[in-house]
Amino acid sequence: MVEKVSSPESPTLQKPIVPERAPSPETMAAAMQPSRLATQDFHFYYGALHALKGVSIAVPANSVTAIIGPSGCGKSTLLRSFNRMNDLIPGARVEGRVEVSGQDVYAHGTDVVELRRRVGMVFQRPNPFPKSIYENVAFGLNMLGLKDRSELSSRVEDSLRRAALWDEVKDRLDRSALQLSGGQQQRLCIARCLAVEPEVILMDEPASALDPTATARVEELVIELKSHYTIVVVTHNMQQAARISNQTAFMLQGELVEFDETRRMFTSPRAKLTEDYITGRFG
Amino acid sequence: MSISTFDTTFKPLPKQRRFDLQGRTFTTLAGLAALFIALMVAVIMGNIILNGWSSVTWEFLSGAPREGMTRGGIFPAIYGTALLVLLMVMALVPFGVGAAVYLQEYADQTAWSTRAVRFAVNNLAGVPSIVFGLFGLGFFIQFLGAGIDRALGLDVVYGKPALIWAALTLAMLNLPVVIVTTEEALKTVPREMREASLALGATRWQTVRHVLIPQAMPGILTGAILAISRGAGEVAPILFTGAAYFLPFLPSSPTDQFMELGYHIFVLATQSPDIDATRPLLYGTVLVLLALTFLLNLTAITLRARMRASLAGRS
Numbered sequence: 001m002v003e004k005v006s007s008p009e010s011p012t013l014q015k016p017i018v019p020e021r022a023p024s025p026e027t028m029a030a031a032m033q034p035s036r037l038a039t040q041d042f043h044f045y046y047g048a049l050h051a052l053k054g055v056s057i058a059v060p061a062n063s064v065t066a067i068i069g070p071s072g073c074g075k076s077t078l079l080r081s082f083n084r085m086n087d088l089i090p091g092a093r094v095e096g097r098v099e100v101s102g103q104d105v106y107a108h109g110t111d112v113v114e115l116r117r118r119v120g121m122v123f124q125r126p127n128p129f130p131k132s133i134y135e136n137v138a139f140g141l142n143m144l145g146l147k148d149r150s151e152l153s154s155r156v157e158d159s160l161r162r163a164a165l166w167d168e169v170k171d172r173l174d175r176s177a178l179q180l181s182g183g184q185q186q187r188l189c190i191a192r193c194l195a196v197e198p199e200v201i202l203m204d205e206p207a208s209a210l211d212p213t214a215t216a217r218v219e220e221l222v223i224e225l226k227s228h229y230t231i232v233v234v235t236h237n238m239q240q241a242a243r244i245s246n247q248t249a250f251m252l253q254g255e256l257v258e259f260d261e262t263r264r265m266f267t268s269p270r271a272k273l274t275e276d277y278i279t280g281r282f283g
Numbered sequence: 284m285s286i287s288t289f290d291t292t293f294k295p296l297p298k299q300r301r302f303d304l305q306g307r308t309f310t311t312l313a314g315l316a317a318l319f320i321a322l323m324v325a326v327i328m329g330n331i332i333l334n335g336w337s338s339v340t341w342e343f344l345s346g347a348p349r350e351g352m353t354r355g356g357i358f359p360a361i362y363g364t365a366l367l368v369l370l371m372v373m374a375l376v377p378f379g380v381g382a383a384v385y386l387q388e389y390a391d392q393t394a395w396s397t398r399a400v401r402f403a404v405n406n407l408a409g410v411p412s413i414v415f416g417l418f419g420l421g422f423f424i425q426f427l428g429a430g431i432d433r434a435l436g437l438d439v440v441y442g443k444p445a446l447i448w449a450a451l452t453l454a455m456l457n458l459p460v461v462i463v464t465t466e467e468a469l470k471t472v473p474r475e476m477r478e479a480s481l482a483l484g485a486t487r488w489q490t491v492r493h494v495l496i497p498q499a500m501p502g503i504l505t506g507a508i509l510a511i512s513r514g515a516g517e518v519a520p521i522l523f524t525g526a527a528y529f530l531p532f533l534p535s536s537p538t539d540q541f542m543e544l545g546y547h548i549f550v551l552a553t554q555s556p557d558i559d560a561t562r563p564l565l566y567g568t569v570l571v572l573l574a575l576t577f578l579l580n581l582t583a584i585t586l587r588a589r590m591r592a593s594l595a596g597r598s
Contacts, residue, residue, distance in 0.1 A: 083482060085478060085481070085482060088477070088478070088481070090392075090393075113484055113485070113486050114484065116481060116482055116483070116484045117483070117484025118484075120482065120483070121478075121482040123475060123478065123479065123482075125475060127473075127475035127476065127478070127479045128479075129476065129479065129480075129494060130497075130498065130593070130594040130595070130596060139480070139483060139485075139493070140483035140484055140485070142493075143483065143484060143485040143486070143489050143493070144484070176593070176596035176597070177596070178595065178596025179596050189479070192479075192483065193482075193483065196483060196484055
């Protein structure tokens with residue numbers, strides 16, 4: 001089994017996250033204190049485009065949260081606000097509050113570099129560096145200034161084990177990461193992200209570029225990882241959201257339509273729009 | 284709605300001509316142009332190799348010119364050229380890459396100052412090389428060099444033509460090439476790579492240093508290759524800044540003057556007291572210059588091919 005070096009939450013501290021009967025988003029935000037990720041009346045603009053219109057959400061720790069919605073609904077924008085990856089876009093502007101573990105990430109003087117280490121991200125297309133497998137996983141640690149060889153290699157091994165990739169790559173750590181298959185590359189990207197010990201992992205359609213087998217492996221991994229990490233997954237695939245998530249957020253045209261326990265959302269959605277979307281009437 | 288509601292009768296299409304005259308004419312002309320270029324190169328190379336081959340002996344490569352340049356070898360010029368190009372690359376690549384990284388990764392792309400710098404870089408590429416030579420004389424030697432001498436209370440040490448000033452002048456000349464090729468190389472690094480690095484908690488500088496520059500390295504080398512080819516053959520920029528007609532010793536310090544192959548060719552071709560006696564040496568020198576440039580290029584190209592293979596995951 002996975003050997004644990006250290007992780008933000010001890011597994012013994014886990015509580016059942018999802019209440020028996022999920023309350024509305026507002027009461028959920030209050031009930032779930034302390035939530036790992038939260039936004040309050042959060043607005044996001046790309047120049048003149050109003051991409052997020054007053055989103056308030058509270059994501060509980062150590063669980064998988066899926067964000068679903070049609071293309072352009074703002075789900076990736078919301079995801080990328082938690083680690084401020086949107087900062088790279090010229091003309092981007094925000095209003096309102098985004099919190100990670102209670103800290104306002106858009107406050108002046110926020111250490112964005114430290115924030116991004118704590119809030120890891122896995123992207124739609126696997127994007128390993130054109131370096132060796134080992135160097136990919138060690139990258140973040142090297143950037144933190146970790147030099148000790150034996151500690152580096154034990155952390156690399158540990159991260160690869162947690163990402164369920166160790167057995168496949170242990171004999172070729174010095175080979176280029178680009179020689180791996182797409183699914184392996186994506187798990188390598190997850191291992192690379194785990195190596196810097198994040199509290200939160202954001203995943204932007206992590207399986208949309210993968211074949212069904214590789215997708216299944218990534219989904220299994222997500223479910224395994226949620227005992228130690230808070231995971232937010234943006235997905236186009238509603239079946240995937242149903243399979244892997246504890247709670248689901250449905251977004252439409254920059255607004256959060258519904259946020260609830262996944263089981264409940266897919267059986268008895270409150271909003272008509274949610275029902276129409278998950279039954280495939282649009283989107 | 285039925286399908287038959289729209290008109291299905293078309294006017295007949297014009298028949299395609301079976302003999303494509305325009306196409307054939309163009310293909311023939313383009314082929315001839317390509318052939319002409321290949322022929323020119325073959326004639327030049329053939330002429331140089333045929334006439335120069337017999338002059339290139341060990342004595343020629345290792346000796347110094349004698350008897351008013353009608354005898355002896357060109358070793359001081361080979362040595363000077365190699366040193367000049369080496370110093371130029373050492374000054375040029377860090378400076379050019381730094382400028383390109385700033386322009387591409389840090390500068391506000393819409394700011395007028397960024398556009399002004401880009402405009403200046405592009406115009407620098409169009410300045411004739413003799414102007415660079417005069418600039419080097421005025422700026423590096425008379426201003427900078429003489430200034431250093433004054434400040435240090437020295438006699439004329441820096442304020443005269445020297446290897447270092449010639450190398451810096453050549454570096455100035457080639458700066459636009461390196462900046463532009465490096466910028467292009469940085470542009471081709473996918474956005475995903477920047478995002479991956481930043482999302483792992485790397486700083487902007489760490490991203491530049493450990494992700495972008497390694498991936499842009501083949502492009503940077505392309506710039507260096509172009510600069511070497513051009514730098515080894517340019518005479519005008521070094522004419523006033525350090526090249527010597529003849530030196531009885533090899534340069535041992537950056538403030539020494541030096542002999543250079545391109546300038547030596549000019550000297551052999553125009554300044555010789557006995558042009559017939561010099562001609563074989565002239566051909567030999569041209570052959571050596573070409574071979575040296577080719578060798579330097581080949582080294583850089585091999586290095587670049589290896590880097591590309593490693594970046595593509597074949598290593």
